[in-house]
Amino acid sequence: MxxxxxxxxxxxxxxxxxxxxxxxxxxxxxxxxxxxxxxxxxxxxxxxxxxxxxxxxxxxxxxxxxxxxxxxxxxxxxxxISQVYLASILELILNLLVSLSLPPNAVSVETLTSVLADEHEVPRPVSTQVMAWFGEIRGGKWNMDVKEMVMEAGLGILRNHKDEPVEKEVLLAKWASIVGDTFENSISLDLLAGNYLLTPGNAPTLSYFPRSSLPVDPSARFRDLFLTRTRWKVEDITPFLSDIAVDTKERDKLLLKYARGVTDAGGLWYTARAQYSA
Incomplete structure (x- = not known):
């Protein structure tokens, strides 16, 4: 050897x-x-x-x-796809499910795509791909992912409030109007986590703040987050890290490296380890 x-x-x-x-x-x-x-x-x-x-x-x-x-x-x-065009297609789909009495867990792909094409000029290849984004297509039937559909409908409203915050109750009312009575119970702000900033108060407001607009580099990501807010609650900051950390272990490593945990009467907060200036 x-x-x-x-x-x-x-x-x-x-x-x-x-x-x-x-x-x-x-x-x-x-x-x-x-x-x-x-x-x-x-x-x-x-x-x-x-x-x-x-x-x-x-x-x-x-x-x-x-x-x-x-x-x-x-x-x-x-x-x-244009966010406005996508929001329009999803609203059409939700309305058609009700008007055509189609069960959300077994929608005929042929029926839905035909109506969208013939009555609303949505090309079949487009509507079919959109349906696949928000559910599973198998054997000519579409099993709609209610959570994903409701979430995207909420984002469609929230995107209009990047510079002008919307009151929480106003957003929830608009959201319920779009998804209709059938899916109103599925509405939850948790679905929009990582896409908004909440300002508490007698009438809490939300501003559109998507993690997709933040830098992918962890150092730059934390810099932008702490320039936006000097301190974050753990439940508020973690949704903005999900796309740069593969799991909770990696996320916790990033928090230890770039943030400092501080506990007070309000619970655990994270502040920046480095000093940032706008």
């Missing part, structure tokens, strides 16, 4: 967050707002193969990332 070398370090494989966020830059200016503007985009196509080459992720992670980022595949081209 001949010893050729000695191991001097141990490499440990650990889970990593897929870098799907990199697609945002490549897909800028390609937003899909409906069939009437399909021929107006005069730039080279960005395909699934382009995405695979750019993003360090497995096929499964990439497809999940495209789903979470609401990116359509239109004739082989990747296009982020």
């Amino acid at each position: 001949v010893i050729r070398d000695q191991v001097k370090e141990i490499l440990e494989l650990v889970p990593a967050v897929p870098r799907v966020h990199k697609l945002a830059h490549s897909l800028r200016g390609r937003e899909y707002e409906g069939p009437e503007e399909e021929s107006q985009i005069d730039i080279p196509k960005f395909t699934l193969q382009n995405a695979k080459e750019e993003v360090q992720a497995s096929d499964v992670e990439l497809m999940q990332g495209l789903k979470e980022a609401r990116i359509l595949n239109i004739n082989g081209e990747l296009r982020p």
